[in-house]
Amino acid sequence: MAPNVLLHGVGAIGAIYLHLLLKAGCRVTAVCRSNYDAVKANGFTIDSVLYNTKDVHVKATDVVRSPSEAAAHGPFDFLVVTTKALPDAKTAAAIAPAVTDGKTCIVLIQNGVGIEDEYVARFPGNPLLSCAVYLPSTQISPGRIQMGNQELLEFGTFPDTAYDDSAAVKAAADSWLEITKKGGSNCVFQPNIQVQRWKKLMLNASWNPICALTLSRDVAFYLATDVAEHVVLEVMLEIVHVAQALGFSEITPEMTEKQIGNARKRIPGPGIEPSMLVDVLNGRRMEVEAIVGHPVREAKRLGVSVPRLETLYALAKALDDAIAFRKPGQSLSGDYKRV
Ligand SMILES: NC(=O)C1=CN([C@@H]2O[C@H](COP(=O)(O)OP(=O)(O)OC[C@H]3O[C@@H](n4cnc5c(N)ncnc54)[C@H](OP(=O)(O)O)[C@@H]3O)[C@@H](O)[C@H]2O)C=CC1
Ligand SMILES: CC(C)(CO)C(=O)C(=O)O
CATH class of the missing domain: 1.10.1040.10 (N-(1-d-carboxylethyl)-l-norvaline Dehydrogenase; domain 2)
Incomplete structure (x- = not known):
């Protein structure tokens, strides 16, 4: 069965992974906020220097306003967080309605360090992947994305040792690598993320x-x-x-x-x-x-x-x-x- 993915907070970075995950054959539900109306009506339009493409239209399988609304489209194999990493946002609590305990693999595609703890505390039994992404991209108006000349997605498990210690975490990490590469991502597994x-x-x-x-x-x-x-x-x-x-x-x-x-x-x-x-x-x-x-x-x-x-x-x-x-x-x- 096609992997079922939820993207939480689809802006500049989320739109690119929406595109790549759809290309990999995944079902992808997009949680949108200020761009909800534009994306629900027209999807995303992406210009990319890297792919040398213009006006590529990308439509999520479903577009919703919140993880609670997304739950109807679950259960999800992957829940990918592409919001800004802001402590006040309490994102681990916000995504909880769409997370199946012990199953959904949570993937953080965000800058910064020390961002994983709230997810470990809230979902101790779920695989957690942490990513460092090199991908200059900007949402210039709701749903309209300009991507630069690079896409490198480095990821590993959190903690690093979970890859060897848990068969479920290893399976989730291997599956993430497979689907992102299938979609065309320059994705690399890093044992020391x-x-x-x-x-x-x-x-x-x-x-x-x-x-x-x-x-x-x-x-x-x-x-x-x-x-x-x-x-x-x-x-x-x-x-x-x-x-x-x-x-x-x-x-x-x-x-x-x-x-x-x-x-x-x-x-x-x-x-x-x-x-x-x-x-x-x-x-x-x-x-x-x-x-x-x-x-x-x-x-x-x-x-x-x-x-x-x-x-x-x-x-x-x-x-x-x-x-x-x-x-x-x-x-x-x-x-x-x-x-
Ligand atoms: N852009 C870039 O070039 C790069 C970004 N990064 C990192 O990637 C991560 C994502 O950045 P980027 O894509 O640029 O950020 P954006 O601001 O473009 O996108 C984030 C999206 O998440 C939405 N969002 C935030 N909170 C919620 C919520 N509670 N419910 C639903 N939607 C929500 C925002 O909506 P709203 O508009 O309403 O706020 C916005 O559409 C960050 O950690 C960033 O540092 C890393 C490398 C490069
Ligand atoms: C510098 C850059 C574009 C690298 O991908 C980045 O990480 C950001 O804009 O936050």
Whole structure:
């Protein structure tokens, strides 16, 4: 039987995996929010630099407004979370109506680190897969997606040891690899996925808040001053130091050169808009805790000095509060209520 998949929060990233999972022959139900009406009526339209395609129409098997509504289309083999990783969202609780205990494999396709715990706590008997995704993509209007020139989906089990310790987890991971590859994804199983998540964090913890705080694409920030490259490199190095203190010795200072080199190669083009910049431009909450706050807290716990990361955290968190709580057209007042 075709795998039955639920995609929770189908925006820029979710739409691409909707496309690939449908190509693999899966039944796919899409949970949509602000884009519900557009997607229900017309599906998604995707332009892709990687696939060299324009105006590709993609229609989910079913489009619903919530996991409770999705439950009627279950039971699901996979529930794929492609919302932003925001602590206030309480996503594990939100998806519960569509999760079959002990069966549905939960797949997190999200940036950041330390995002898995709420799912382990809520669904201790379900397979959990954690993914690091390299896929520049933006929803430019409801249902309209622009995808860049890369799609790499690295995934592993959470915890890493579950792949060897549980036959059910191994079967779910093997099946995920099979269906994503069948759909055309550049999907790779990583036995140490946390190392890959921290490696990707070098990129996200530096460029995402820097671009969001400056309203600039990576190339624009890079070109603005002759100290910009040094600033980005130093933030990346702080992530390397925290990762090494966590025991991830595979993450080395030399890797930062390759990461900054990728931005350099984009000159003199327009550069990319990291997802956090897209959030600010649209007045949406940013993934500050998953991408910057968690590594700052880990650094403190481990006694690693991260002054640049702390600065980015303080600035990005304050901006995120202003996005959430200020009155339109006004600055954020000191008496606003913290959640
Ligand atoms: N975009 C990119 O280039 C990349 C993104 N990532 C990561 O992938 C993840 C997804 O990002 P991205 O696709 O860009 O984000 P988007 O904001 O484009 O998409 C998220 C979607 O989830 C919806 N959503 C949020 N909460 C709910 C809810 N409770 N119920 C139903 N729908 C909901 C949002 O709806 P609404 O519009 O109403 O908020 C939105 O449509 C993030 O962790 C991001 O960091 C990783 C690599 C690249
Ligand atoms: C930098 C990028 C596009 C890499 O895929 C990303 O992770 C993001 O925008 O958050």
